[in-house]
Amino acid sequence: MAAQYKTIHPVKYYRDFLAHDLRPDGRSPDKTRNVTVNVNSISTADGSSTVRIGNTTVICGIKAELGKPKPDEPECGFMVPNVELPPLCSPLFRPGPPSEEAQAMTCFVSQATSDMVDLKELCVSTDNLAWVLHIDMICLDYDGCVQDACLIALSAALRTVKLPKVEYDAETKLPSVSLDERADLHVKSSPVSTSFAVFDDEIILSDPTGEEENLSSAKLSVVTDGEVILSVHKPGGSALSETQLQDCISVAKDRANLVNELINVALSSVDR
Amino acid sequence: MADMSGQASGEDHKLRPFYCELNVLSRPDGSAIVTQGETAAIAGVYGPIEVKPNKIHIEKATVEGIYRPKSGLPCVSDRLCETTLQNTFEAAVLTSQYPRTLISISVQEMQDSGGLLACAINAGCLALMNSGLSMKFLVAAVHCMINKTGEVILDPDNKQLKDSCASLMFAFDNVDKNIVSSSTHGRFTEAQYQEALLRCRTASTEIFQLYRDMVKKYAPTMG
Amino acid sequence: MIPTPDPAYRVGDSVLPGDDVSAAVRTGDVSKIVLGPGLRRLGSQVVVSRAGVLKMPKNNVFVVDAYQKRYIPVKDEHVVGVVTNASSDVFRVDIGASVTASLSYLDFEHATKKNRPNIQVGDVVYAKLSTAGRDMEPELVCVDTHGKAGKLGKLEDGFLLTCSLNLIRKLLSVNCPLLQALGQKWPYECAFGMNGKVWIKARSVKETIAIGNAIYESELMDNAQIKKMCTNLGLVIDSM
Amino acid sequence: MPTDNRRIQGPEISTPYCVFGSSTENEDEDGCFKSTDPLSSTRKDGRALLEHRKIYMKTGVVSQAKGSAYIELNNTKVICSVFDPREIPNRVEYSQHGELFCVLKFAPFSCTTRRSHQQDAEEKELSLNLKRALEPAVCRHEFPNFQVDIYVLILESDGGSLAASITCAGLALADAHVPMYDLVTAASLGVAGDVLMKDPSEEEEKLCSQHFERSNLNHGLITVSLMGAHTQITQVWQTGSMTTTCVSESLTHLIQSCEETYPIAQRCLVKSVVDTISKKKVPEQS
Amino acid sequence: MDQETLVCVPGQRLSIADKNHLSGRGTYERLGYIYATLAGVVKIEKQDKASLIEVRSSNEQSIVPAPGDIVTAKVTIVKQRFCKCIIKCIGDTVLSRPYRGILRKEDVRATEKDKVEMIKCFRPGDIILARVLPMTEVHSYQLSTAEDELGVVIADSETGTSMVPISWTEMQCPKTHIKELRKVAKVIPERLGSHIVI
């Protein structure tokens, strides 16, 4: 009986639950789902991690390659993050070029992580050779807050990358790579994003599932790094007062500390 | 309009001169061009028009936001500001009045010298106002920056943005001045965020007053 | 967040969407207020939904007059449309709304299953909206309740121009001198559709274009300027 | 290649660093065998010649899909999800049989050299082979002129990726309750210099596709998929150059290893059915 | 588990196929044996002397609407001659991916078929019960509400509250008392008043 009621009146179904300050999956409106992180899951990638937030699963793989720096930024390497929402993760997506949502997520993740690695450290020799980090985040299960999972996966995977030592021989224009001495990547910041959905213009649900995101009238993502806020991204939707915004920012900060601890535990447990 | 370029530090708390004109294009149902200092954007609204079957909503209108950069094809970074435009206008328009139709708002960047997204939102909102579509509220967007010393500067242009460590954009509605959308770059503390928000909110009342003057100016044609 | 009490708006002010005009509206007795386009009821308040001028054409009837080009079909309004295609038993007519309206071939004066009205694609028709609404597909008829066509039906040749809905309301309002002033100069025939389409037919092409331009110009003019414009327009045309 | 402006682009040409790599312990070319005598030798990773890698299977991994499955053959990891039958796009006439729409994709980080986001020729060929392998096993007449979408993503490929994908897709179809005649399992076999190796790894596959100078020994790769209950071969795909005797000998080995993996797939499915039943039982009782 | 439940897997041989073993839903017959096509629980129904062997999959099966089923559908677009709807549930199994249905003007009512006005019977957003007619078009299912217990079951008024049927052609909004015309299904709606919580 409940299944029919849910398909015919999805919004009413949710309102009945929220009236008792509860969500259909049993969480209270401000409780976030549990996060699991595991690292170095793909041996062919130079750095990889898998993150699960509730049902949402994202796998991030980093492949390092060598390329010629851009003429206008001769001493900078490249960090190329791309979020992929394949048709595998949800019936919403079709095969072919990335959808609107995938591109918006790519943009959001690349802005939030632009200052994690100093691109100058990625340069081998100015104007001729630099490291190119191809970061590919593939969503395996689309059930809400995929951009949070992507960000956590990226920051965990970046910390597992080991770049071999490279010298650039000017005459022969050929690099020589010694595969054994490997150096860690120096990662400067650890941004963590927490997303919220506004239901019926006044109830704020933190860490919404896919259904809740569909029925929500507004979305908000707060990216924090310790005490500093990196981004408060609210792309329109029903308006929020600043007190509501303040609560969201404080919830985001506590969750960020929790997630960063989780990443450190995952990294230390698989220590080389 | 007085000279716009250098702004003395005293005027950090004033918006750049805001000049706009309605009904500038003949084909779209509503259009507006807005220049804020050196930044300019032009917006056109088509709606309610026929909607493609795969994008149809049964009980409300589908609002589609299109953002075109000045040159070249829209790339990935324009996509994020396109979704911001689309959701902001979707919140403003009373979509339940026009079910199963499409309202398409396209904004074209004319000149970008800082605060382009804010200028685009204002242009889109004025075009919606000019198109006669029923709306819940109007949206005013204000853009500010935090410079190295942590001071909030309102509506900076490109030169000031060079030494900024963070730039924030807020869009407010005119009913109870809540935050409809917020998009930020760079790092800042929560206190700086709250201060910037309040400064932008006071500036937004100025813009709403400009909107009211526009309506007064175009009143005779209302017949 | 209770909205800050807005300054008291009065009839004749220019208002923005979201303004609370319950005070101005409640001057008369409360129960019989009629809200026209541009206003909506939100709980106990009356809120503006379109930017424009708050007007009270009749007492207790309030309207916000806003600039609009896109036509929203309303029942029993007369419109001018262009036939876009003639399928088996229904014509599709473009009236500038979001969808094309349907006009059954039976809705013409003494049209029967056998003798159908000779309407081709591209013809201009003057028709009445028999059904229109949010959830319904707009339907047109070219015949009034007791089968008489009256002024409705096909409009032979002439010149069709499109303008804003406000201009149509201005021209059709009682005290607008434009139509009479032009009528004294030259005999002409014209049909005003509430959907912003105007059909004009005068004796010569020159006069038809002159009338068309006069209509466009009158949008920004008040009555005195309109009269002056018509007089010197007549002089210029007669001298050519 | 038209610039793909829907993704963030790196520099045009970027080459993998292992090409210029020089590492102290360089493996010699055909030192794949621990001991020189190939016949009774064990392989680099300690397996006997005709020994299969350990398999781990799990169904119901993607909550949004109707049915899904994940398979791991020590380093080869494949995930597959199957969706509800939907209308076949732009199809007018009435087709008596339902369609299978298969897309197989390598993750960009799944092989030693990086793969592009767009589907290349090899992935198209593998998708076609996957579709051919599954078509005989699905009762397609039960959903006429509808289409079942099958998406396979290879997270890491260390040899035998087509065989793993076919087994994984078969499991996902069964998990999605799509009516099937039988479960499909697949296996691959490499031949290098007349030596048959079951379930070769990526390195061994590379070795099998080259051949030793000036000798016409058999070499190549064969993949076979089999319906266990009716022992019907649903797909066979061989590259390289072999004699008929070598091919038929490899076929017997392949059929035997398919039959070995068949009970593992059945056990995994039974476990998922039992879980759903016990889950359904619990709410009814409470 | 109450009685000993037999779990089966596709391709599993269930029994010999002869006159007193018949293959039911979820099974197929080949070379004298009955095999399972689904992973689920085997159900054996005794019918006089033969026994029908069926396999019931644990959760709802990916069924396709068959002619004669009663379906619950949501009306999307109302045109003069037909109205389009999406089929949400078949019988009582909810579909995870809805199918498209079309309800022609002549299938709305059994009596005076041609004087039916679609706009007086259905509005977009209504929930209707309908019966599936045999397939003619390729992708969308023909629906019919020609019986008394078929038609509109749940309809929302302008203000968004769900309306109460007062006759078989009218429904009324409890708040604004506005009457709206509908082709009402003669069945007690699942939720008579909003206060009854199932």
Add this chain to the structure above:
Amino acid sequence: MVKSTSYLFFFISFGNFLSVYFIFQNDLRNDGRSKQDYRPIELELDIVTHANGSARVRLANTDILVGVKTEIDVPTSNRPEEGKIEFFVDCSANATPEFEGKGGQDLATEIGNYLGSSFASPLSFDLKPLCILKGVQCWKLYVDILILECGGNLFDAVSLAVKAALYNTMVPRVETVAMDGGNVDLQLSGDPFDCWRLDITNIPCLVTLTKIGEHLIVDPTAEEEECSMASLVVAVTESGRINSLCKTSVGSLHPQTLTDALKVGVEVGVGLNKALNEALGREEKRLQSNKPERFGFLK
């Protein structure tokens, strides 16, 4: 071959039209061929003047035209001492209506991929002679296949046409190769006819075996393909080796039938290769007698 008694085969409704009745009467098909007979094959060489090599094959009503162009290219990084070969298949729309627009695309990629895998092994077509300078310059062969008419059994016809075209290909001889400081200049021989021919002895021919009911037939016509249960494509070289094997249909095969089909396929393949070599020899002689009366639609 056990004498097969005659029996009415089964009536298959397949796809959108009623298929053809088959009457197997002591090993006879409805067009009079036995199970292992090919339809008449016509071969023509040197059709396209500006291509390095070209051939056209008519297999009853299947008509394939293949042109080979040679160009200088840089070898791939992981195989520096080998040349390159690439296949492009184009189904022209006047072959069958459903090739319009994107219709023929997946069949074209399938044929292209299949040819690629059968040429992959160095034992079938050695790419080493195509290398001019190791790691720097090599020859690349562009093989363009155009399907003009489609009367069933495309794989066999395409493989015959490709092998014939490669046989007919003239690769210009490279006289001197100078390498000064990174850039290379090549000296091609002045005389346009001074070319060398490719070694096509080990190139395989594809044989399509189709299983209808219990019978295994070769060279199926379009109708036979339509109602076939399972069909197998085997790439067989002159010496009877199998270079590539793939099942290209919807049905499944019993292992035993697969091994029998392989044996039959290899037999037929070796015969086909021999027949092709004789035809190539005859055609070569005809071209040598330099005033060949030309025929063929391209004139």
